Amino acid sequence: MALILENKPIASNVFQMRVAANQQVKAGQFYMLRAWENIPTFSRPISICDQNGEEMTFVYEVKGKGTEIFSTLQAGDEIELMGPRGNGFVLKGQKCVLVGGGVGIAPLLLLAKRLREQGAQITAYLGFRSEEYLKEDFARYCHRIITDVGGKITDVIETESFDCAYICGPEVMMQAAWDKLKHSAEQVVVSVERRMACGVGVCLGCNIKTRQGNKKVCSDGPIFAAEDVFYE
Amino acid sequence: MNRLGVDFLGFSLKNPIAAASGTFGFGKEYAEFYDINQLGAVCLKGLTLHKKAGNDGVRIWECTGGMLNSIGLENPGVKAFIEEYEETQARIQTVKIVNLGGDSLEEYVEGARLLNQIDIDILELNISCPNVKSGGMLFGVSEDSAYQVTRAVKDITRFPLMVKLSPNVADIAVIAAACEEAGADGLSLINTVQGMAIDIQNRRAVFDNVYAGLSGAAIKPIALRMVHQAAKAVNIPIMGIGGIYSGRDVLEFLMVGASCVQIGTAGFIRPTKLMEILAELKAYCEENDLFLKEIINII
Ligand SMILES: Cc1cc2nc3c(=O)[nH]c(=O)nc-3n(C[C@H](O)[C@H](O)[C@H](O)COP(=O)(O)O)c2cc1C
Numbered sequence: 001m002a003l004i005l006e007n008k009p010i011a012s013n014v015f016q017m018r019v020a021a022n023q024q025v026k027a028g029q030f031y032m033l034r035a036w037e038n039i040p041t042f043s044r045p046i047s048i049c050d051q052n053g054e055e056m057t058f059v060y061e062v063k064g065k066g067t068e069i070f071s072t073l074q075a076g077d078e079i080e081l082m083g084p085r086g087n088g089f090v091l092k093g094q095k096c097v098l099v100g101g102g103v104g105i106a107p108l109l110l111l112a113k114r115l116r117e118q119g120a121q122i123t124a125y126l127g128f129r130s131e132e133y134l135k136e137d138f139a140r141y142c143h144r145i146i147t148d149v150g151g152k153i154t155d156v157i158e159t160e161s162f163d164c165a166y167i168c169g170p171e172v173m174m175q176a177a178w179d180k181l182k183h184s185a186e187q188v189v190v191s192v193e194r195r196m197a198c199g200v201g202v203c204l205g206c207n208i209k210t211r212q213g214n215k216k217v218c219s220d221g222p223i224f225a226a227e228d229v230f231y232e
Numbered sequence: 233m234n235r236l237g238v239d240f241l242g243f244s245l246k247n248p249i250a251a252a253s254g255t256f257g258f259g260k261e262y263a264e265f266y267d268i269n270q271l272g273a274v275c276l277k278g279l280t281l282h283k284k285a286g287n288d289g290v291r292i293w294e295c296t297g298g299m300l301n302s303i304g305l306e307n308p309g310v311k312a313f314i315e316e317y318e319e320t321q322a323r324i325q326t327v328k329i330v331n332l333g334g335d336s337l338e339e340y341v342e343g344a345r346l347l348n349q350i351d352i353d354i355l356e357l358n359i360s361c362p363n364v365k366s367g368g369m370l371f372g373v374s375e376d377s378a379y380q381v382t383r384a385v386k387d388i389t390r391f392p393l394m395v396k397l398s399p400n401v402a403d404i405a406v407i408a409a410a411c412e413e414a415g416a417d418g419l420s421l422i423n424t425v426q427g428m429a430i431d432i433q434n435r436r437a438v439f440d441n442v443y444a445g446l447s448g449a450a451i452k453p454i455a456l457r458m459v460h461q462a463a464k465a466v467n468i469p470i471m472g473i474g475g476i477y478s479g480r481d482v483l484e485f486l487m488v489g490a491s492c493v494q495i496g497t498a499g500f501i502r503p504t505k506l507m508e509i510l511a512e513l514k515a516y517c518e519e520n521d522l523f524l525k526e527i528i529n530i531i
C-alpha cells in the first residue's frame with residue numbers, strides 16, 4: 001500500500017496522482033494499481049510518469065470503472081501498487097524524438113528526464129485531444145516541443161534524422177508515427193497498451209502478435225521495437 | 233495436527249487449495265511473489281499435443297464479479313513442455329497436476345502417452361475442447377464422447393486421471409457418471425461458463441470467437457450446484473472450481489462434496505491472493521476447532 005500525496009485533475013478526464021513510493025524504476029515500466037478488493041476484477045496497469053526520490057507520479061485518463069475510482073481518491077488515502085512491471089525503455093541515442101498521443105505522453109516524461117540526464121538532445125511531439133497538459137514538465141528536459149490539440153500530431157512530424165524515436169499512444173497513431181519515422185530514425189520503439197488480468201505473465205490475456213511470434217505485453221513488453229509490431 | 237489436510241487421489245494434500253489451470257502458467261511467475269509450495273497442489277497451464285498460438289483479437293474482458301476469456305489454449309505443446317520439465321519440476325515440490333486438452337481422440341491419447349515419460353502426479357483431462365471429428369462439438373457435452381475420451385486416456389496413462397468437466401451441459405450428473413464408468417479416478421469442475429460481451433460503440437461482439445468463457449465470483453453459485461449434483465452422482469473424489477475468492481468459499485465447496493478446490497480468477501486480484509485465502513481458511517478452522525475432512529460432502 002502506498003500513501004497518496006495528491007490526486008488532482010490536470011485536464012478534462014485526466015488526473016495526476018502523486019504517491020509516496022521509493023522504488024527503483026525504469027521509464028516505460030508500469031504498476032498494476034488497485035483501490036478495491038473484488039470488484040472491478042482487474043487491477044489497472046498505469047505507466048510511471050515521473051519519479052523523484054521518495055515520490056512517484058501517475059497520470060491517467062478516466063476511461064472506466066477502475067480509473068473512475070482512482071479519480072475519487074484523495075491525499076491521505078492509500079492505493080495498492082504491484083510493480084514495477086514490464087521491460088521499460090532502453091535509453092539510447094544522443095538525438096532523440098518522442099511522439100506521444102493523449103495520456104500516452106505520460107511515460108515519455110520520465111523517459112525525457114532520464115534521456116536528458118544522459119545528455120541527449122530531445123524533440124517532443126505531443127498530441128492532445130482537448131487541452132495541453134504536462135507541457136511545462138516536458139519543457140524542462142526537451143530541446144524542442146511541438147504540440148497539437150484536437151488534430152493529428154503525426155501530421156506535423158518533420159523529416160529529420162534521429163538516433164532513436166520513442167512512441168506511445170493509440171495504436172493507429174503509433175502506426176502513423178512509425179510510417180513517418182522509419183526512414184529517418186535509426187531505431188523506433190513503441191509502448192503498447194493492452195487490457196491486463198494478471199499483469200505478471202501467467203494468463204496470456206495481454207497478447208500481441210509480433211514478428212517474433214506471440215508476446216506478452218505485461219512481461220515481454222510493454223516496449224517493443226516498432227518493426228516487430230508493425231510488420232505486416 | 234494439520235486441520236487443513238485432505239486426501240485426494242492417493243495424495244495427502246497439506247491443504248485443499250490448488251491454483252487453477254491457465255491462471256498460474258507453469259509456476260514460474262508467482263514463485264517470485266510467494267512460496268508456491270505452500271499450495272496443496274498446482275494445475276499447470278493447459279497443454280495440447282501440438283503447440284497452439286491461441287486466439288486473435290481481444291482475449292480477456294472484465295465483467296461484474298468476474299471476467300471472460302478467449303485465450304484459445306495458447307501453449308508450447310506437450311513435447312516442449314516435456315523438454316523443459318526438469319526446470320518446472322525443480323520449482324514445484326507440491327502436488328503437480330498437468331492439464332491436457334485436444335481436438336481429437338488421437339491427440340488426447342498421444343499427449344497422454346508422451347506425458348508418461350515424465351513424473352507428474354495427476355493428469356487432468358480438459359474435455360471442454362472442440363471435437364474436430366464431430367463438427368467441433370465439445371467432448372465434454374455428450375455422454376458418449378466424454379466416456380470415449382476418458383476411457384482412451386485411462387487406458388494409456390500411468391497417472392491418476394481426473395476429468396475436468398464443462399458446465400455447458402444439460403445434465404452434469406450424466407456426464408460425471410459417464411466419466412466414472414470410463415475409469416476416471418476423480419473429477420474437477422467447473423470449467424468456464426459460456427458467455428458473451430458486446431462492444432456497443434462498434435456494435436459487435438467483443439471476442440473474435442463471439443462467445444467466451446466466464447469465470448470468477450459470478451459463477452460460484454452455478455459451480456456449487458454442479459459440484460453438488462456431481463457428488464451425488466459418483467463415488468470418485470471431486471476438485472471444486474469456480475468463483476472461489478475467500479476461505480469461506482472453500483468451505484462451501486467442501487460441504488457440497490468437493491475434497492479440494494482450484495482457484496483461478498481470484499489470483500488476478502493480487503499475486504498473493506491464494507495465500508490470503510489459505511490464511512483465512514486456516515484461521516477459520518482454528519477458531520471453530522474444525523478439521524476440514526469432517527465437512528466434506530455433508531450437504
Ligand atoms: C485466463 C484463463 C485461462 C484458462 N485456461 C485454462 C486452461 O488452459 N485449461 C483449463 O482446463 N481451464 C482453463 N481455465 C479455466 C480455469 O481453470 C477455471 O476452471 C475457471 O476459470 C473457473 O475458476 P475461477 O472462477 O476460480 O477462475 C482458464 C481460465 C482463465 C480465466
Ligand code: FES
Nearest residue numbers: 199201203204218
Ligand atoms: S496480463 Fe496476464 S499475461 Fe499479461
